[in-house]
Amino acid sequence: MTENATADDQPLPYPFGNGRQIELERRYAELREAPGLARVQLPYGRDCWLATRYEDAKIVLGDPRFSRAAAVGPDVPRPNPEQPGEGGILMLDPPEHTRIRGVASRAFTARRVERMREHTREIVERLVDEMVERGAPADLVEHVALPLPVMVISEMLGVPYSDRDDFQRWSNAFLSTSLLPPETVIEYGKALRDYMTGLVEQRRAAPTDDLLSAMLRASDEEERITQDELVNLAIAILVAGHETTATQLPNFVYVLDRERDQWDLLLERPDLVPRAVEELVRWVPLGVSSAFPRYAREDVEVGGVLVRAGEPVLASVASANRDRRVFADPDRLDILREDNPHIGFGHGPHHCLGAQLARMELQEGLRALLRKVPTLRVAVGEDELDWKDGMFVRGFRTLPVTW
Template sequence: MDTGVAAQSLAYPFGNGRGLDLEEQYARLRDTPGLARVRLPYGDDCWLATRYADVRLVLGDSRFSRQMAVGPAVPRTTPQQPGAGGILNLDPPDHTRVRRPATKAFTTRRVELLRESTRRIAERLVDEMIEYGSPVDLVEHYALPLPVSVICDLLGVPYADRADFRTWSDAFLSTTLLPPETVGDYAGKLWAYMGELVARRRVAPAEDLITAMVQVRDEAGDLQEQELVQLLAGLLVAGHETTASQLPNFVYALDRHRDQWELLRQQPELVPRAVEELMRWVPLGVSASFPRYAKEDLMVGDHLVQAGEPVLASIGSANRDERVFARPNEIDITRGDNPHLGFGHGVHHCLGAQLARMELQEGLAALARRLPTLHVAVAEEELAWKDGMLVRGFRELPVSW
């Protein structure tokens, strides 16, 4: 049994998020017994889980708490201290109560009803890219408007307001990009914006998710107004950010592994497997985030985590674990059994995972079908990566065909 008491803390995160190659330190830690002790820019030191089995346990075991992660001692990459509230900071039963009103909107059946309209949006955006002419910025002209259009239609958020809420959403994803006062200002503006939409739907209901959730909240009475507003704001941010970041990441990764792009182009039926494989291979998070606190002494693998200690779980590292995935550092879009953790695990598993999967499938399929020679149009040193954000991705990605 390893208690790790004498472990030396490693500076964390291990990289700056520029590039999709997972930092080599993770592989070394997966082969090192126990958990790693890490020191983040702010808060206390904590443990870091890097092996698949350990990460899955930390994310899924009810003996770990997100609700305890409040206050100045919480390990984090941002200067602002986490506060109580918000679905990511709740444990059951509060988490279940807040999440329940939105779950019916993201079932596989409901998402499939959106597939045809998503396909039409993707086709229209490709038409506009072709008309614009190459090179074109894949982020601005395709990866961003596709999920924004879908989530706006689903929630009932005016598409014309996309520039505002896109700016405000950076408050939830910034590590060092924005100063703390700007983070607070942007978050407040997004909550106020969603609060206004909620008030409008009470007066003039529509056929959208905001109306449906307002009606559930008002009839059931078990959801506070602030909880409803924060949940809707979270859905708006998460509902476009994953796809908007991952589509350019996928194109870049497939351009670097050109044989996989050609295989996808020749066998479009592989698109669903390709999306799962790329969700596994791309380490979307710059680092592990959202620490869990042990409610009691428990074993994580062969490591004793004591009650009150925080643990971070690296999904990116777990998805490259040789114990679970054959040839984990290779992209293989024919991979069948693929139990990746790209959408999380446990009660905090991504609420919109099915929506993101569908958007990524349709977005990737349209590009492969319509632009078979698609490739990144700038040299590696000219790539415009996001800096100071929780997620890896591109500010711009010029592509040609």
């Protein structure tokens, strides 16, 4: 065991890039082969440890000796100036986290998601048809990737689709690192909470067959969570429920356009789409940097380093998914990959609640594009790509495509 590996070194500035590329930054590969953990310094808060290897990341994400609830206050490592507060499900540890997540888990079931597959297929096929009718070039984000998950999560949660522009704008408050000024982040966050509080009250008075009503029933039957907790949970589902698909579907198309043999293989074998989605989730580094630090409750050895009680640690999911100790030829995109235990949807208690919904939407989105526009290509060169700036997620603001 190395008690303080790299602790005497100057912390590395983090994140390692601005997210304006699809490739995972090379520094991660260097750190995976170096002993111990790395010390990094985010724009705000104290320096912290960074786990880049698969097994180390799983320990940080899944071991109960690491706490999310302790990540409060001005010293928390973070990419934006806003200090993390208490209350959201991402800020809780078991048993409080288990109590609140259980309400959503009872309502947000795999069966409910699967029942939505046929309707999701109808939505995305209609969106692709409308994009084709408009003619090429067309923006894949505007016409398909964004409206698809917004429509699905709106219907599932019970949010009127007519309010989509508002909640899309407000949700940026939860995903911005430097895109929005701090006062706007606060304003948008309050507006979304007020909106969701009103919707919860409406559903309590007049329940329907949507996810929000189902969560209310699960909560009221056992008095398991407060209204504020339910509002925070609904916001988390709303924001996460559309951002992953809206960002990853264009990312997938961009990568498959560069790896054209993989696109052609999917055209020949559409049965490989589910496996392709898993491989693309593994390969595409969605986060611009690691987020949501865990604090050691006690001294814990990780990667040969003694992490002292009270020290924060970040786990890089993107780097873990490229660990050669787990994935053969990890930097190669291979949709035929069979052994793929990626942690692209997280690991441990905070494993993504909507992982099955995201998988289903990405599968149906990719199937529709392959079937209806088999000659789909990105319509601009590398220097013309319109990358998102100042956001937690890596992807495109717009992605012009042709066919």
